[in-house]
Amino acid sequence: MPYQRLRLLLGDQLNEQHSWFATVNEDTVYALFECHAEATYCEHHIQKITGFFLAMRAFADRLRELGHQVIYRTLDETRAAKLERITDCVDHLAKDLGVTAFEYLLPDEYRLDVELKEYAEKVGGVACDTEHFMSARDDLAQLFEGKQTYLMERFYREMRKRNNVLMDANGEPATGQWNYDQENRGTLPKDISFPAASVFDRDASHIAELIDRHDIQTMGRMKDNRFTYPVTRTECLEALDDFCTNRLQFFGTYQDAMTVHDPLLYHANLSFAMNTKLLTPREVIDAAVAAYQADPEAITFNQVEGFVRQIIGWREYMRGVYWAQMPEFEHVNSLEHDLSLPRWYWTGETKMNCLSHAVNQSLDLAYAHHIQRLMITGNFALILGAHPDDVDAWYLGVYIDAIQWVEITNTRGMSQRADGGLIATKPYCSSANYINKMSDYCKSCHYDHKQRTGDRACPFNSLYWDFLDRHRERFEGNFRMKMMYKAWERKGSEEQTAILERAAWVKANREAL
Template identity: 50%
Template sequence: MTATGNTAESGFKNQCLIKLLPVKKLRLILGDQLNHKHSWFDETDNEVIYFMAEMRQETDYVVHHIQKVIAFFEAMRNFADWLEERGHFVIYYDLSHPDNKQELSKNLNQLIKAHQVDKFEYQLPDEFRLDQQLKEFCKTSNIKTEAHDTEHFLTSRSDLESFFKGKKTYTMEYFYRDMRKKYDIMMLTEKDPEGGKWNFDQSNRKKWNGKPEIPHERGFRKDVSNTLKRIKDAGIKTMGAVDEISFNWPTSRTDSLSVLNYFCENLLVHFGDYQDAMDPDQVYLFHSRLSFAMNSKMLHPLEVIKKVIEYWRENKNQIDISQVEGFVRQILGWREYMRGLYWMKMPEYRTTNKLENHNKLPDFYWTGETKMKCLHHAIKQSLDHAYAHHIQRLMVAGNYALLTQTNPDEVDEWYLGIYIDAIEWVEITNTRGMSQFADGGLVATKPYVSSGSYINKMSNYCKSCEYSVSKKTGDNACPFNSLYWNFLFEKREHFKNNQRMNMMMSLLNKKDPDDLEKLVNRAQEIIKNPQNF
């Protein structure tokens, strides 16, 4: 039974139905807690109500991509239906439900009172703000409360802090190796990894030049017009575009498993080779499109890893170990590492700005309207599909934001809103740490910045750009070139004791003063007038 109700009448009927049950326990399921394998659901209990809600509290704290909002609402509704089919009792508030107060605590208090609940249970949220909100709610509640694990991640909130206790740097590679051993992932013995190496990153940096052919993504053609109408009728501010009758993202466990199988059978063979490549006409290349399915918990990380490894073992004659290790490292290493770092350093991490950057994020981040082809394509793709892969995020959009010394608060807000897989625990550490070096080197030992040469090396963007990647100054010089040297010059005090920056700082110090002045002047023009470039 599901208590939904888009009208006052249906809502009233459902409320009456619930009151006939001896309800004792209210359990909350958040929009990113769609874990079909959670032990909560092993048995049905007529004394338990499961509560899910589409709330303005969650749609309005940042401007989200329209596809992101739709994907969560569709996935939540599908999950509620799945629970109902298995005999669980669910109250689901959509945006227009007459009882929806649009704020979590108010909704919970209303339900507890209406159904005489004597115990409230929830799964630990993965966002700090929701964790704090629920802790405060429980403090003020006059009924029993209990928090449960989400049974999704491979580490606890505090595991990373324990692993690096007493260490000054938090090198992800060491953590990743420990996780490989702990879960016996691609290990020959307790100490020896398969393939003789822990990391095949050097094999994962090929430029794609039209071959091999890229299979079409495992897409979907879903009609989400009702969900879109609900969002529009509520007046929710969003960004980006959506095809309302051909929505392209997995929003159920069945969908998610289909995408996983498709990745193994069609894309894994070249995933590692081209995971850093970029092309103006290719949105997904050989990437899996599984991040939303995992971050909403429709798929468990270990089942994804095991499925990929199992497929590789069955097809070793066709798939090199480098393709698989690169994929495993992203999930087993990087994903768990970023979450651990988040809980280690919040809430202070949210405001850290070690490089003291304060410029405004250029308006073209919201439109894609810039003459720089790399930025145009990466941003336009993000607006059209709510997706860009890690190098587009890091070395194009993030690189430009850092080189132009943009306030990391604004960069955070943009990244958190635009990408379908962006939830703060994974977004903020990647953005503020890895991309913007705002934590001063906690995540990355040196800033991820580059001139146009790196973008040209890994992409096919520069061919059609009106700026010349080989020129450093002049009207048609690639803006990344002067911005790069200006950034090193302006931030030289921050990097003087950074050993990994010694070579670049040495090259900066050897530059002809007149040449450096031209580079700085060109960069300042770009920073002050980004709309002209």
């Protein structure tokens, strides 16, 4: 029987629960492609490309198990046919099969949305929703229509109410309090231990060889070509259960803490599973809430609320910002920062212990938790004055969960404040004092976290005050920053000059730090 319908699935659309798969149609073929353009639109971490290819291949096998017709083209095959882009692959296959109808799921990246929309208009294709997110693309834009800033807390509360998450029978927050952020900033006790997380070890030599065969430039490392992330729905559900059972009980309290002793701490590390759509945000939230309700003495409310806020609040919120602001958001640079990122962001070779640890962890695991990303690598880039294009490129490439809709809004918006304050009321910047408070990084560092000037002074200190000084006109009136500027004034002109001179030296010699 000839195929009548071709349905495209992208590498981040691996949602087995989608309504498309409720019925087996022999006249419908599902297509997945490994494309050179998708592997090279930025310099990806080798584990990122590996993870997507492994997950896509496993998903194709799963669809076949369920009785669906699937055509999968590997990178070898698409390159041999000189098919670079997704639409090249679709068009070639459609013509080869003589298919009369084309359907696709709405992409989550703007560039692919444009590419597929243009192709669909040409061939009469139809776009369908991914049925993954808990909000629509334009929900946030409608909520904040006419507003100069997007307040995440308002969006979060709307999402809680709309989806009846942690709400009581009267439509009020279950405990009478919406947000437990103040209880989510605990520092780690000295005697605390970290439970081992589920690992899904597999040999990925064949993917590494494929990448090398096509001369694809990657960043990062994959030790012995072993890949450890979950790439099937069964594995992802196991990872979700592992988090709810072993780490959710301390997630909220210690979600901002950092240590050299463990990369994961009490974090979930489910973002790759969710961003490929192997897990849905609803089922992740429901699992966490169920774990809390089953044992509220072991898992206190601030733990589950902090986790729910990351998913139903922050993740959905960032997607809303993306679709409200693209494509202009990709080019905003309100602080006019223009320095290049140091090359040690790609090697980890720096004497600053916090950055060495966070960068090397990112290169080794394609993972860092949100405070490492925001207050270590992001903070340094911000106060250094790095160009947001450089910062975007690094974040988009280095993390396995980095897809532009969630990366660029966090990086160019929250972290680098290139959006002029659309997302955050103040810049997320700090001196070494914050890093020392929230981590053990400073204890074994070459630099002294207490010193602001001198050869051994922590670079974060002089850069922090330099950032405030050079952006004084912009931030001095910010109610959340007045105390910082008062502290700067109290230092006096002589100390200020010494700090600014040290900052100038740090910026000029950033490659050697």
